[in-house]
Amino acid sequence: MNILFITADQWRGDCLSALGHPAVRTPNLDRLAADGVMFTRHFSNMTPCGPSRACLHTGMYGFNHRSIRNGTPLDRRHATLAEELRRAGADPVLLGYTDTSVDPRGLAATDPRLTSYEGVAPGYRPVCLLLEDNRPWLDHLRAKGYGDLSVDEVYQGHLGEPARFRAEDSETAFLTDRAIAYLDERQPHPFVMHLSYIKPHPPFVAAAPWHASVDPANLPPLRRQPSPALEGRLHPWLAAHLERPLGAWFRRHFAGSADLDGLALDRMRAVYLGLVEEVDHHVGRLLDHLAATGRLDDTLVVFTADHGEMAGDHWMIGKSGFFPQAFHVPLIARLPGGARGRRVEAFTEHVDLMPSLLEAAGLPVPLQCDGHALTGFLRGLEPRAWRQAVHYEHDVGDLETGWHRTALGLDDHACGVAVRLDRRHALVQFAALPPLLFDHAADPDWLVDRAADPACAGVRAEMASAMLSWRMRYAERRLSSGLLTPSGPIGRFE
Template identity: 50%
Template sequence: MAVRPLRNVLLIVADQWRGDCLSALGHPCARTPNLDALASEGTLFRRHYGQASPCGPARASLLTGMYLQNHRSVANGTPLDARHTNLALEARRFGHAPALFGYTDTSPDPRGRDPGDPALRSYEGVMAGFDPVCSLTESIEPWAEHLRARGYLVPEPARAIYRAAEPFGPAAYRAEDSDTAFLADRLIGWLKGGEGKPWFALAAFIRPHPPWVAPAPYHDLIDPATTPPAARAVDWTAEGKQHPWLAWHLARQKTDCWMEGEAVDPRVLDAATLARLRATYHGLIAELDTQIGRIIDHLRQTGALDDTLVIVTSDHGEMLGEHWMLGKSGYFDEAYHVPLIIRDPDRLGGGVIDAFTEHVDLMPTILDWLDGTSPTHPPAQCDGRSLAPLLSGAVPADWRSHAHWEFDFRDVIGGETERALGLRPGQCVLNVLRGERYKYVHFAALPPLFFDLAEDPGQFRDLAADPAHAALVRDHAQALLSWRMENDERVLANTLLTADGVFSRGETRGPDMPKGAESPL
């Protein structure tokens, strides 16, 4: 299959970047001039959602084009079935050798491997098809080696470099030597070495994922007093009354990765400390914006930007104190709503898109770009649709009216979740159907939730048991069931063996909800 000369792809994936944290969207603490400029040239998707959480499942959906219900890599460490193709393998069909800067958090399929294979000792594997030019996992090598070469005294373990000298103080390293700058430097150096040849690069930055420690001047770029207060109930016990899963999660929630070396208990997080955490989070976003700007400037200066599809997004979001939560668990929008900016040199000026888009759409979109002719049929496993029409500002009449995500909360090793909530492993899952006005959350074996987002945008009042909303709850439950049935794994479903041989038919992806199912009150 031929490749149009110099048809390049740059896919930038941040980690834990909330979808509202762009100054182009009016966030008071966002300092993202470079992404704002990129969005003004390309297309900004205001309602883009990831399919799963945490990192491993989220990236599996993004890079396979599959919903969690189909790829079944439900947690960090759950193997991704080797039978699935992915974006990198498909790009190789077009003559590209996709380069990886950062990580994919892909847990390899253990079947066919020796039990002693070191690849089976970590969830941080590399997805098949990617060439790891600069692998940067939680061990932070080779960044630590870079720091040593710059004269830093890197502690043991190396991750202790994230510990600030004082609470909420700046990082011990300079901004030009940060993990974010390091990865951007490696990508730019690689681009300089391959000028004149078509290329494909995935740059997976760890930021703004915790630990929330930022180098100067980003550590105090944002005044904590200017950060919007978190939307949450009066205390965590009141918050937990909304649902049994939420009560259980809040009661056990504690982590030491938000400020490296110091445990943070979200249940007792006072407003001032939370404001400082939120300010540092936005400082890390500003730092990443600066480094993305350097990369885009290099492409512009070399002329490569005119031949490069640029996509910037994140794997999942961050609760950031909302509902007394840190991290990305559960069903609230903040954990799944992520930025998406696409600059397609063939379709500039797409504007702002309000239609619901999803991570499963990115693989079909990129394959369309690589094909360079008419829209191509993505692999049968893909659950999404190409965003190419939306990049021209036109939303197809049958485009989805909802976003969907899934969260699996089973505890494979200890079974703590199952014992606490009286569930079997397969029952530890929730599905979300999120529309313009209403949001329905279905648990496999726990009560559902239903929110009127127009009246209750913070999602504090569950209406699932309200008789006045019974018909709407029923309609959404039925729509979610129909959506799941339509989106069951279909790789061979449209293939028949006949007397004339193998017959296969591509499947057109259609709307996700029957018309009228979301009628207003």
């Protein structure tokens, strides 16, 4: 069996036309869902990119793998999905990136990997590595006659204008072309491919026609208070965050969070969705190529995103914080011989994907994995017991600037945020700031904090107890699953 594991960057979970989004059209992923299984309540376990992908590639929660920020090293003792597949004789290849920060222990001080968070998860063989400098793609553009451009030059221009490159030369098109070329070279041998698209991650600049493929008039209403000042009353962290400068590309178009409004914001949201549609188009090209070469029915296809995007909700851009828009992501999978057209509403998480891929490949799942295989769902079965809530985490610290110390008075180890979300409530637990409690069923936009409401004291205690039980249940167990006895070791060790 072949494995095609596709991730998009910053694609929020409601941005699929199969889920009824009023503006975006994703016919190819809709088609994949109709021919496989769509998981409607799937969540990333961490943000931003590096921590989320650490969960994907190790099957571990953030409180276990501890690669909690972009640039925080991933302990080399944690096995990765690619390493497990390689040990079994596969050749996992990477097109794109994994944002895996290397474990610095034992490396020379001059090792170039120590100057970037953009390392490659162990076990993958890069076929087309696209990092922030985008060198292979820029070389491609130069060969096509665009000139010798930098990434900033490629993505310059006014908000909503078409990119200076043609659609067939976009970064997404380029990576898809390389994936198809690799498959042609690999035929007819089995393959394991991780295809990691950067889009729809910023800069929100799209080539024609994708820059205008979504009508801003069809955008859904924003979920937020009338002003950032009112929004910030929800929590001290949120108030401080909304005062922070926006990222470099956004500062070209918006002065700050208070400027995320009106026609400019609608234009930006529409371009973001246009980039979503572009990725969908190229995923369709890849699926069509697999079908035309007779390999689709022998391939496990998995599509997801590392995390979501706030897109103006709560006056925020990006993926910081605790709101579900930053963590709810698509998950669609098609297993050879598996269920067709199934929609799963159970809570699923990124930590489930490594166990799922290994089990589907007939391989054992390491003890380190905190997730649970989804192969039962993919085969049309209903697991006897399944989680009734999801958990996700974020770290608000900024070790480079020390922002968390000056703005919030937090030390470096007091920046954690953990969320437990079930079908009715959401508990947001900060390590050293006040908690939040939302009635998710009655207040799906998370506008009213109920943590101090006496009527909700029982719910808050129950949610906190459940979160503690989750942490205790999934504490690292690679040695605690065994025992040394007079008769020798029993149990299981890793």
